[in-house]
Amino acid sequence: MLNEFVYCPRLFFLEWVQGRFEDSDDTVIGRAAHRTVDQERGRAPLPGEEQLKRARSVWLSSEQLSVTARIDVLEGKGNSVIPLDVKKGSPQADGKPWPSDRIQSIVQALILREHGYTCDHAEVYYATPRRRVTVPITDAAASWARSVIDEARRTSDQIQPPPPLIDSPKCTRCSLAGICLPDETNLLIGHLQHAPHRILPRDPDSRPVYVTEAGSTVGIDHGQITVRKENKVLAGFRLIDVSQLALFGRVQVTTQALHELFEHNVPVLWFTFGGWLRGWAHSPPTSYAELRRRQTLAHAQGGLGIAANMITGKIRNCRTLLRRNRADQTGPVDALRTLADKTQSCTSFSTLLGLEGTAARLYFDAFPSLLDQTEVASRFAATGRNRRPPRDPINALLSFCYALLTKDLVATVLGVGLDPYLGIYHRTRHNRPALALDLAEEFRPLIADSVVLSVVNNHKISANDFITRAGGVALTPDGRRALLHAYERRLDTTITHPLFGYQISYRRTLDIQARILAATLIGELPEYRPMTTR
Incomplete structure (x- = not known):
């Protein structure tokens, strides 16, 4: 962790405090290079017991520094020992070890000295050039190491992570770049003037x-x-x-x-x-309890500003869907624009609920005009939006897609470290993932409603894909599979992100919005910015 801290304090905070880690090609290759020295081999007697020759993966701790270290290789040389740290890469151009590697070697030497060993220097083995580099253990080096430990400990006690690096080459190959969002965060807080670099998806194949x-x-x-x-x-x-x-x-x-x-x-x-x-x-949540505490406070006190921005995003996206699919829907389009503007001046949740309800009624009144008048769509205009159970095929499709979207956002907020049950706009009820429903609002028209329009207007779903029981309509297994395929294709659709300007899939955007929300809750970002398309 001290290596990570010297490399990037924000990376240290994400890994140590928030418990985040993601693999990249570099981390996988690094583990392969480390495979041999990670195996505990050889005796490591204490000073005075017997001569130490060579031992691998020696674990020691320091009471004075309150740190632990696992030394890759510990070699005996006369009356002294040499800790050897193994790295997959290369040293700096001048042949010296990187500062992040140097801190590890110095601390290892200090721990060995505390246990009675004589250690006047350490070594770093770089696998690419197959060369050892010496790290002298001077008084100045020891003083620097102690100051780094103290600074890292103070950083770990902070509520907010350190700010991201600005235009740093370190971010390019960092495995946590997709979680850290360095350029995106700097852009939202005004520290970056140019368009951000395209982020790397954490796991594009899963x-x-x-x-x-x-x-x-x-x-x-x-x-x-x-x-x-x-x-x-x-x-x-x-x-x-x-x-x-x-x-x-x-x-x-x-x-x-x-x-x-x-x-x-x-x-x-x-x-x-x-x-x-x-x-x-799900596996246990991240260790970043402060984020969940802040979420609880926002839930208890009411985050009207965050909720208003979420509903603004939803109404604007509904307006965009109507405008793109029916140019003659000027009345509802204009009305939705007015309602979206009003949400920004709301002073109470009751007012916000009223505006959102009015917008939903206008939107679903106009929604039938977007559908080809097939047998599947014929009943929706008469019944309108309904559920529990849906009473017509279109409502069955909408409800199923909304459930899928909620499912994806539950998985997303769990991965970010948030509690899916503690909402900001939606109130808590039994078995209701309120926070996932909050984030789903702005994505309903972009993802779920768009999928329904696609499968109906492109005749991917027919009347034979539905079954009616006691007035309720549900999908058949074949219909459900067809809708699942269409939904997954929609998530893989790439768009130009309206805030950051790069190409990104809807699937990845769900994760980004959850991380923007988390950063807003802990105060790293001044406000929540919804995902809206032009």
Whole structure:
């Protein structure tokens, strides 16, 4: 962690305080280079016991400095010892070790001295040039190391993370760049004047796995998630390719599979057969308790400014959807613009609720005009928006897509370290993921409503894909699969981000908005900025 602190204090805060970590090519290669020295080998006797020759992965702690260190290689040389730290890269151009590597070696030497060893220098082995570099342990070096430890400890006690680096080459290959959002954060707080660099997705290859086959069982077999029914394998997925597991209806999951999924931070979400989100399981939340405390305060005191911006984003996106699909809808379009402007001057939640309700009524009154008048769409104009249960096919499609969107945002806020139940705009109710519903507001027209328009107007869904029971309408298994495919395609659609100017998928945008919200709650950003398209 001291290595990370010297490299970038914000990176140290994200890893040490918030408990964040993401792999990159560099971290994977680094682990491979470290594989040999991570194995505990050789004796490491204390001074006076016997001669120390060579030991690997020696773990020591310091009472004076209140730090611990695992020394890669500890070599004996006469009456003294030499700690050797292994790095995958190269030293600086002048042949000296990087400051972040130097701090580790100095602290290791100080810990060894505290345990009675004689240590006048340390060494860093750089794997790329296959060369050792000496680190002298002088009084000045020891004093610098102690000051770094004290500064790191003060930083870890802060509420907010240190500010991001500005236009630093260090961010380019940092594995946490997609979590840190250095350029995005600097742009929002006014520290960056140019368009941010395109962020790197944390894991662009992993995707949700949906299991809809009644009576099937999800298990784990040699690193693969398998779906079986009656001793027959229906499907298999590499664990590293799975971002979440969604189970619909009567589907089982084994304890062994749950353990592996939680080990890889993959949430499991349970739905009813009809698509209602019933609950989820996830690995323990991040250790950044201050974020959840701030979320609780915002929930208890009411974050009207954040809520108003969320609803402003929703109304503007609804207006954009109407304007893009029907040029003759000038009345509702103008009215929605007026309502969006009014939300910015709200002085109470009751007023905000009234404006949002009026906007929803205007929007869904105009929504039927966006649909081809097929048999699927024919009943929506007469019934309007309804649910629990939906009474026509369009409402069944909308409700299912809203449940999917809520599911994705539950997984997202859990990954960020927020509590999905403690909302800001939506009030807390039993089994209601209020915060996920808050973030879903601005994405309903962009993702869910757009998917419904697409499958209906492109005839991907027909009347045969629905079943009616006691007046309620639900999707058949085939209809549900068709809608799931359309929904996932929509999430993979890339757009130009209106704030940051780069190309990004809707899937990645969900994560960014959750992180903007988290940064707003802890005071790092002055206000929440919703995702709105032009």
